[in-house]
Amino acid sequence: xxxxxxxxxxxxxxxxxxxxxxxxxxxxxxxxxxxxxxxxxxxxxxxxxxxxxxxxxxxxxxxxxxxxxxxxxxxxxxxxxxxxxxxxxxxxxxxxxxxxxxxxxxxxxxxxxxxxxxxxxxxxxxxxxxxxxxxxxxxxxxxxxxxxxxxxxxx
Numbered sequence: 001x002x003x004x005x006x007x008x009x010x011x012x013x014x015x016x017x018x019x020x021x022x023x024x025x026x027x028x029x030x031x032x033x034x035x036x037x038x039x040x041x042x043x044x045x046x047x048x049x050x051x052x053x054x055x056x057x058x059x060x061x062x063x064x065x066x067x068x069x070x071x072x073x074x075x076x077x078x079x080x081x082x083x084x085x086x087x088x089x090x091x092x093x094x095x096x097x098x099x100x101x102x103x104x105x106x107x108x109x110x111x112x113x114x115x116x117x118x119x120x121x122x123x124x125x126x127x128x129x130x131x132x133x134x135x136x137x138x139x140x141x142x143x144x145x146x147x148x149x150x151x152x153x154x155x
Contacts, residue, residue: 010046010051012032013032016028017052018152019152021056021057058151066116067115067116068121069143070113070140071110071111071112071140071143072125073110073140073141074109074135075106076108077135077136084108086134088102090132094124096115096128097113
């Protein structure tokens, strides 16, 4: 497995931050037996080089009333560059859309959509998603349970 310009210390920093981004530089330095200044500089460089895109808090979706997760497979009528870009741009404006992934296979895009409930999803589908041009079909699948949900990539 190759990690480009990363050495083992960089990889260990990334592993720690992926699991808990609230670690301070001091805590990371103690865990990795490095100086705080070294950790600070490495994290700055990892951000600058784009390895760390952003630092966020992962919320409990049920506590913020986003109880329904749908994966909606979207097939477009046309596949010109402008049609694809327009769809991506417009669908990205919807706060319910958590992810938009262009796919190979039977459908062009998979959307991960978070809403309060089925009524809110129906409202989203009818009044937002279905208003976009060039959509042939939308097939939606609803999450029943979430036995695993990981945000950390293996390094």
